[in-house]
Amino acid sequence: xxxxxxxxxxxxxxxxxxxxxxxxxxxxxxxxxxxxxxxxxxxxxxxxxxxxxxxxxxxxxxxxxxxxxxxxxxxxxxxxxxxxxxxxxxxxxxxxxxxxxxxxxxxxxxxxxxxxxxxxxxxxxxxxxxxxxxxxxxxxxxxxxxxxxxxxxxxxxxxxxxxxxxxxxxxxxxxxxxxxxxxxxxxxxxxxxxxxxxxxxxxxxxxxxxxxxxxxxxxxxxxxxxxxxxxxxxxxxxxxxxxxxxxxxxxxxxxxxxxxxxxxxxxxxxxxxxxxxxxxxxxxxxxxxxxxxxxxxxxxxxxxxxxxxxxxxxxxxxx
Numbered sequence: 001x002x003x004x005x006x007x008x009x010x011x012x013x014x015x016x017x018x019x020x021x022x023x024x025x026x027x028x029x030x031x032x033x034x035x036x037x038x039x040x041x042x043x044x045x046x047x048x049x050x051x052x053x054x055x056x057x058x059x060x061x062x063x064x065x066x067x068x069x070x071x072x073x074x075x076x077x078x079x080x081x082x083x084x085x086x087x088x089x090x091x092x093x094x095x096x097x098x099x100x101x102x103x104x105x106x107x108x109x110x111x112x113x114x115x116x117x118x119x120x121x122x123x124x125x126x127x128x129x130x131x132x133x134x135x136x137x138x139x140x141x142x143x144x145x146x147x148x149x150x151x152x153x154x155x156x157x158x159x160x161x162x163x164x165x166x167x168x169x170x171x172x173x174x175x176x177x178x179x180x181x182x183x184x185x186x187x188x189x190x191x192x193x194x195x196x197x198x199x200x201x202x203x204x205x206x207x208x209x210x211x212x213x214x215x216x217x218x219x220x221x222x223x224x225x226x227x228x229x230x231x232x233x234x235x236x237x238x239x240x241x242x243x244x245x246x247x248x249x250x251x252x253x254x255x256x257x258x259x260x261x262x263x264x265x266x267x268x269x270x271x272x273x274x275x276x277x278x279x280x281x282x283x284x285x286x287x288x289x290x291x292x293x294x295x296x297x298x299x300x301x302x303x304x305x306x307x308x309x310x311x312x313x314x315x316x317x318x319x
Contacts (some may be wrong), residue, residue, distance in 0.1 A: 011104035014045035048112040048135040052088035093142040108152035145232035157318035166235040195305035204234035282316040
């Protein structure tokens, strides 16, 4: 897959790629990001602190003051770098508009890049872990619907699978946008991804279906704008065991007249085991893929839900 389609562009905090840009001259290499995702994605590295003009090494910094609008201050000399960082960040996000990013992975706990739970120190020097890094805050405000994560949360298998599934879904949407903006092309994309959307949000699945059904009543520009907003909102909502079970039951309807009694029993047992946490998601998915091929079920065969990302990533082996 990595060699047959246009590669995904992913923004990432530069230190996570093994670059020595941190305050102490070191890095925080994340092998999964650089080595595993690097097989499928091209990185756009960003280091807010060096790019805004600070050296390597440099005096460490922290956030201080109000949680909603903290200051970026050096720890020893108390130098306030807030305006310098914000001015650079506002220019940088405008530059990043041209990069066609499908996501951004931030360095956790960083006063510039931390996505959440960053320490903000009050006037007594007591930290509260409820802040957001200055660059991360500006990036998220500028790209409010773009999938973002920090490398710490990617250690959670469920969050990792959801996040990367969203990246690939957004990439497929971007490819559709390069085609003619027509009702037919939108219907084709929606049809391929219906079960994927259902696994994230039944509500958005219904709303998106109604929008597509009424597509001829809107201009192509307005239709695609509304659809993209709904798509990105849906992908922000994580899948769950309950949601997957709902999709499984939906898919089983397509095999009602095809499966033997033994095959139905086996499928029900596999789904029950997944529901009880005895088997990972990959097990029922593999069986469904097997039946799709065996019985040549055309509609399910085109669903991205069954193969939303490269199998070599092994993302569904642990959820």
